[in-house]
Structure formats: structure tokens, C-alpha cells
Amino acid sequence: MFGYVRPSEARLSEADKERFAAAYCGLCRTLGERYGLASRFILNYDFAFLAILLWEGEAPEPLHRGCIAHPAGKRPYFPGNAALELAADYSVILARWQAADALADPGGGKAKYRLLAAALKGGYRQAAARRPAFDGKVREQLTRLRALEEGGCATLDEPADAFARLLAGAALEARDPVKRRVLEQLLYHLGRWIYLVDAADDLPEDFASGSYNPLLRRFGLEEGKLTGEARESLVVSLDHSIRLMGAALELWDFGAWSAVVRSVVYEGLFLVGGAVLEGTFHDGGGAKGPCRGNKVQL
């Protein structure tokens, strides 16, 4: 997971912002409690959004406590609950396999992934034992993805489908059958969107290193950037996945999280996707560019 999924602050009330920050900090604390300090470094917005989607029932009032990462003042957080524990377990499994996948890639820049894989080794074993079905799904789809990439698959949809199914596996433990169906569809298209946006983000680097990138293969690109026609095709694909996410989310009542979920799907994803295509996503120190002025400050 890559930190692309974030709400647009402009759409959130003060209470919504505090609730989102409390979910983020709550997930961080839950990761620490279950998997140790090192696991807290895998935290990003994507995992916080996953916790929100998996939330059961209403959100309580956040508690406030000091935080090692933010020494000035107290931060809102939710104490551990079933959704935060589920999201923490899934996060560790996903991060571990993401590190393994990066290490298997012929390209360079592996030091941080070696460190991550080593730090998550024990935690991953615990998380996989807690969530064997999800671990099996992730393993199965990443094996498929690797085979497609090694075979130089020239479609966008097939490799994106592997990552989409992997993420849709996170809906497996939703108790309500309607919610499970809604989340499966929402997470499928979120996974598809993440895979394609990440491919666009990595395009110049992959072109330079000769690594596999589905956009290079699908559009037969001769440079490390999208042509006008390729960009237009990718935009249609991303927009339509967002549209299908919206159609899915409206079929479930996310209660107190409705505003956050809507601000991610109906605005945040468009902003982040647009910034990635413009090449401005990493401007201003990491991923702050796209939502500058309308990003939730954590």
C-alpha cells in the first residue's frame, strides 16, 4: 500500500477531521501493541482508510494522549477495537508481501525493503496465523501478479485485477453479507485504482531502469511518460473505477464515517490521481502536494 488514499480536508467538518486523525493514530497504537514499535512505520493513509471501511457500529468519542511522534500536545485516538485490530493484521500482511515483492524485483533500491522485511518477520507470522484466509489470498494474487509481470503482460486490466482481488480479500471478514458485497466491490476498484496510479507514478523510473510497468507495455511507450492518447485512456479507466466505488459505497450506511468515505472517493482520489498524472504528487515534501490546503494534518 502506498499512501495514495486520503480524504480531501475541504469536505470535512472539524469533528470529521478529528475522527479521521483518531482512526489513524488508533491504528498506529494498535499496530504497536500487537506487533511492536517497528511495525508502526508501515502506517499510512491507505491502511487508516481500510480500518474505517471495516469499522462496525458507530464511532465513539476519541480519547486524547501524548504521542512519541508528535511530542507537542495530546493527539486524538481510538483505543483498539475489532476494526483496528483487523486493519493492523491486514496491514502487516500486506506490508510484508509488498517488501517481499520489492525484493524479488530485478530493479535497485532494496535496502529499505530488506529492513522492513526483517522488522516484520515475527509480526508477519503472528498476523498470518490470525488471518490465514487473507494471507492465502494475498499470497495467491501476488504470485499471479509476479507471473504476469515476468511474462510482460501487455494489458492494464490483468495485473491490476490481481492487486484488486488481493485488496478485495480484506472484505472477507465483514460480518454483514450486504456489507461484504459492498466492500468487495469497493475494495476491488480501490485496489485497481491504486495499482494503476502507482504504475503512473513509477513510470519514469521504470522506463529508466527497464523494469516492468503495465503502462509501458499496454501503450507501447517510447518515453518514460504518457502520450496524450495513453493519458486519456488511463483517465477513463481511473475515473470509471472511482465511479464504481461511489456506486458501491452508497449501498451501505457508513454512519459517522460517511463524510470521510465520501470525501476520499468523490474528491481525494481525483486529486491524488490528477497530481500523479501531472507529476506533482511528490512536490512539497512527500505526498503533501495534491492535497495542500485541503489535506488532513496529522
Next chain:
Amino acid sequence: MTDPYEILNVPSTATDEEVKKAYRDLARKYHPDNYHDNPLADLAQEKMKEINAAYDAIQKERSGRARSGGGYARSGGYQYQSQYQGGYQSQAREGAAVFQQVRMAINRNDLGLAEQLLRQTGEHGGEWNFLMGMICYRRGWIDEARRYYQTACQLDPGNVEYRQTLNFVENSAGGYRPEGYETWSTGCGGSLCGRMACAYLACNMCTCGSMRFFYC
């Protein structure tokens, strides 16, 4: 039945106009065209039934007399004529039994069988490409679906069903947005300022007022 006012999310003291507006907003959200070929279409249909029943119950209570008729048409409400309704009959013109079988398999969501049947046929005309597009779309393979729909439209430019379906995939502005959210596209860029202009120009959203530049 659950309180009809609760279903429409209005207080029982709401005026007739407020009730009608709430009903129309919800109907717009769960409109069958928003769930065209969608694996969750049955859930949206259930929602529509609930909303229709709630609106009818309120109308009945307020008018003090039973309303006649049913279905999707609501007096003063929203008309639900799906633009895709006539589509599925078009294969009769083709007269190809195998394409009918493929459509039936797609409708049962048996996409493996549908693809197998199509792969066995030698004729790759408009209908073949259209049905391959439908199979891809059902799988969530939007890029491939669009390519097949484009080929179907090129091979059979007069076919309304093919054209409508291609438009549906390409037109991101057609989907539902909650009140206050613009009809944006990823192609509009990554800043709110640029997007305001893009939404304004591309989508002709006259609601773009000066307040939106507050965020710039």
C-alpha cells in the same frame, strides 16, 4: 415497514416539496442507469423499491386516498426510464443462437462459459466484440471493455446499444455525486484551483461560484 420518513431521511413535518426533493435525490442516487451491468445492481433495485414504497406511503397518508399504479413512475416524482432498457433485445436481429446463449450466460454471471462460447465462434463482428466487452466490464476490466466496445462501434456504427454502452464507460460525469461535490475527472489535474476551472469548463457546472476559490 420502517418509518417512510426515516427511509427518505426527512422529518414527518417536512413539506410536500421537501419530501419530493428527498425522494428525487435518493432516486437519482439509486437510478438503474448508475448500476448498469453492476454486480450490486440487485441491491440498488432493493433500495429503489424501499424508496418508492416510502414515497407512496407518504403520498397516501397525505392525500388520504390510495394511489393507483405502481412501478417506477411517480406522480411529480422521478421518471425511471432506463436508457438501456431496449438493449438486450438487439441480438434477435443478429439471429445468432450462440450470441443469445452468451448473453444468457452473462446475465447469469457465468462469465467463464460466456467467454468460452465466444472464443469458439469464428465470426468476430460487432456483436462478438460487444459481448467480449460486456464480459470484461463485468470482471471490472474497464480498459479492455472499452477497447472491445470501441471496436464494436467501429464495426457497427449504427448500433445504439453499442454506442450507449461505450458512452457509459467513457462518461465519468454521468455518475452520481452527493450534493456539493463537483463532477470531476482525474484528467483535470491535482489542484483544487485547476479542478474548479476544469469542472466549470468541461462539465459546464454553473454552480461553480466564487466561494470555491476560497480553497486556492
